[in-house]
Amino acid sequence: MKRKITHLLILAAALTGAACGEQTAPSQTGGRAEAIVAELHDPASKKVLVVSHRGDWRNWPENSIDAIESVIAMGVDVMEMDLKLTKDSVLVLCH
Numbered sequence: 001m002k003r004k005i006t007h008l009l010i011l012a013a014a015l016t017g018a019a020c021g022e023q024t025a026p027s028q029t030g031g032r033a034e035a036i037v038a039e040l041h042d043p044a045s046k047k048v049l050v051v052s053h054r055g056d057w058r059n060w061p062e063n064s065i066d067a068i069e070s071v072i073a074m075g076v077d078v079m080e081m082d083l084k085l086t087k088d089s090v091l092v093l094c095h
Contacts, residue, residue, distance in 0.1 A: 049078060050076050051078040052074075052080065054080070063094070068081075081093055
């Protein structure tokens with residue numbers, strides 16, 4: 001289940017990055033999300049990635065859709081969020 005959630009988040013990041021026209025160069029076989037993951041796993045990388053914690057919490061409620069959309073518009077590379085799966089298999093965002 002965690003693997004499916006990770007793939008879902010990578011897909012969402014790739015789609016939002018493509019929609020916003022971000023500057024991070026995609027890899028030859030993947031999109032923006034795969035390029036970011038590759039940078040994270042490359043110990044020799046000199047690239048600085050911008051990470052947001054709980055979205056744009058200064059202008060919107062933490063972890064709200066508006067807070068998430070705001071950091072996407074800002075060009076943030078990664079947004080940290082906590083996803084939980086309820087007993088009845090509902091995925092919820094909480095922190």
